Amino acid sequence: MGNERIQHIKSSNELKGDYILYWMQQSQRITFNYALNLGIILSNLHGIPLVVYFGLTEDYPDANQRHYKFMLEGLAYLKHKFVQMGIKFVIYRTSPEVGCIKLMQNASHLIMDTGYTRIQKIWKQTVVENALKISTLNILEVESDVMVPVRLASEKEEYAARTIRPKIIAQIEAYISKPKDIFPYYRSLHFEIKTDMEEIKAPMEMLDVLKLDRTVSLTNRFIGGEDEAIKAFHEFIHYRLPNYLQRNHPEFDYCSYLSPYLHFGHISPVKILYHIQKLLKTSPELEEPAQSFIEEVVVRRELAINFVNYNEHYDDFHYMTYAWAYDSMLMHKDDSRDYLYTLSEFEQYQTHDIYWNTAMKEMVHTGFMHTYMRMYWCKKIIEWSPDYETAYDIALYLNNKYFLDGRDPNSYAGIAWCFGKHDRAWTERPVFGKLRYMNANGLKRKFDIDKYVEKINALTEGD
Numbered sequence: 001m002g003n004e005r006i007q008h009i010k011s012s013n014e015l016k017g018d019y020i021l022y023w024m025q026q027s028q029r030i031t032f033n034y035a036l037n038l039g040i041i042l043s044n045l046h047g048i049p050l051v052v053y054f055g056l057t058e059d060y061p062d063a064n065q066r067h068y069k070f071m072l073e074g075l076a077y078l079k080h081k082f083v084q085m086g087i088k089f090v091i092y093r094t095s096p097e098v099g100c101i102k103l104m105q106n107a108s109h110l111i112m113d114t115g116y117t118r119i120q121k122i123w124k125q126t127v128v129e130n131a132l133k134i135s136t137l138n139i140l141e142v143e144s145d146v147m148v149p150v151r152l153a154s155e156k157e158e159y160a161a162r163t164i165r166p167k168i169i170a171q172i173e174a175y176i177s178k179p180k181d182i183f184p185y186y187r188s189l190h191f192e193i194k195t196d197m198e199e200i201k202a203p204m205e206m207l208d209v210l211k212l213d214r215t216v217s218l219t220n221r222f223i224g225g226e227d228e229a230i231k232a233f234h235e236f237i238h239y240r241l242p243n244y245l246q247r248n249h250p251e252f253d254y255c256s257y258l259s260p261y262l263h264f265g266h267i268s269p270v271k272i273l274y275h276i277q278k279l280l281k282t283s284p285e286l287e288e289p290a291q292s293f294i295e296e297v298v299v300r301r302e303l304a305i306n307f308v309n310y311n312e313h314y315d316d317f318h319y320m321t322y323a324w325a326y327d328s329m330l331m332h333k334d335d336s337r338d339y340l341y342t343l344s345e346f347e348q349y350q351t352h353d354i355y356w357n358t359a360m361k362e363m364v365h366t367g368f369m370h371t372y373m374r375m376y377w378c379k380k381i382i383e384w385s386p387d388y389e390t391a392y393d394i395a396l397y398l399n400n401k402y403f404l405d406g407r408d409p410n411s412y413a414g415i416a417w418c419f420g421k422h423d424r425a426w427t428e429r430p431v432f433g434k435l436r437y438m439n440a441n442g443l444k445r446k447f448d449i450d451k452y453v454e455k456i457n458a459l460t461e462g463d
């Protein structure tokens with residue numbers, strides 16, 4: 001394993017405890033999960049059983065039943081897999097840090113995976129503060145959901161893709177190895193844990209039981225889980241990767257559709273790259289589309305993570321973008337807008353623009369929106385809102401409410417990008433100032449955009 005993925009937060013000379021605890025929260029999968037691998041290695045080494053824990057909270061910010069269904073499908077798959085592996089996997093109905101603090105009292109080691117958003121950092125900080133008080137506990141954190149560990153890719157907030165790209169590309173080779181298949185010698189399946197927490201044995205049954213926001217419909221366009229993620233990835237590399245250079249065409253389906261799986265940690269970018277490299281050995285003609293995909297799934301994605309990791313105001317309109325963008329917005333704040341819509345008109349896709357309405361419909365009904373249309377969608381919210389801050393709030397609200405991949409570092413970076421972040425200043429124009437501008441004529445010129453409308457109408461028919 002790449003040891004650079006591991007941070008030793010605290011080591012103890014004493015080995016005391018009934019089990020090794022892996023608190024799984026970000027990396028909701030078995031394969032290419034370096035934290036899980038470390039747990040198995042330590043269990044085998046010390047002859048102590050491994051217990052894997054997941055805390056299921058009903059209060060995750062902005063999450064609703066659509067997101068929960070996808071996550072529960074993934075947890076149901078894990079329940080089944082861990083039984084096969086002989087490893088005890090417990091899901092408690094509690095806030096993740098609360099359950100972890102209780103379980104770590106009797107553990108020799110606490111292993112955590114890594115998430116980068118505020119709520120994930122708050123949970124981790126609370127756990128670590130409490131864990132440091134247990135003198136015999138070994139505390140380790142492992143990063144498996146990025147190609148290059150964030151602090152090693154860069155120690156600061158990067159300005160743009162061009163500044164982080166060379167730093168990441170130079171290190172990819174060092175981090176691309178496949179973790180060894182290690183099997184646990186000590187079966188922990190029947191290990192008894194005494195606790196007052198409510199254990200969830202059948203995750204899917206919880207969908208109707210949990211106190212969730214049910215105002216957003218469920219979607220069957222994506223099924224959650226590592227098995228589904230792997231299936232989606234293989235379908236992508238075999239059938240769509242050859243055409244990936246045309247991924248920007250909303251009328252086609254050449255993108256990977258992996259973002260919901262990456263968001264929930266159902267697949268690791270390291271696994272993705274490992275298999276792409278293998279594929280290129282036998283299919284060198286795929287080099288160009290593969291490099292283009294790597295640019296998105298590694299460089300752009302890890303730029304977004306860099307942003308969220310180093311900029312504590314990543315979701316605050318007043319701090320998320322650059323001075324030139326704020327100056328420009330200030331200059332154009334009183335420009336007259338040809339159209340103005342309310343949140344409810346946006347949400348019910350009732351604008352004058354059929355392409356925008358179709359994109360919004362795709363989002364509301366299916367939990368996804370084509371990549372190119374996401375840019376167009378947010379740019380138009382800027383153009384049709386009374387002011388920039390309202391536009392930001394509407395875009396972020398809708399993004400996180402409807403997208404299965406919402407509430408991700410990519411969500412905050414994607415919306416900030418529409419306000420100039422990681423972009424450059426463009427020619428001055430009304431309302432947008434120096435922010436990049438997009439219009440419907442561009443869609444008509446570049447794509448068969450009416451075919452996109454037909455595609456989404458067919459996809460959402462009967463909903």
Ligand SMILES: Cc1cc2nc3c(=O)[nH]c(=O)nc-3n(C[C@H](O)[C@H](O)[C@H](O)COP(=O)(O)OP(=O)(O)OC[C@H]3O[C@@H](n4cnc5c(N)ncnc54)[C@H](O)[C@@H]3O)c2cc1C
Pocket residue numbers: 247255256257258259260262263296297298300301302304369370371372374375378399403405406407408410411412413414415417418
């Ligand atoms: C306004 C706006 C909002 C967005 N909101 C989200 C969001 O909530 N969640 C989300 O995951 N992505 C978001 N994105 C980024 C991007 O549009 C999606 O990741 C992509 O459309 C997902 O489709 P895919 O998996 O088929 O992409 P592919 O083209 O197949 O790319 C593969 C992977 O690369 C990453 N990626 C692709 N484009 C970008 C990008 N521009 N920035 C960072 N990473 C990228 C994603 O992880 C994606 O799954 C947003 C972009 C914009 C402009």
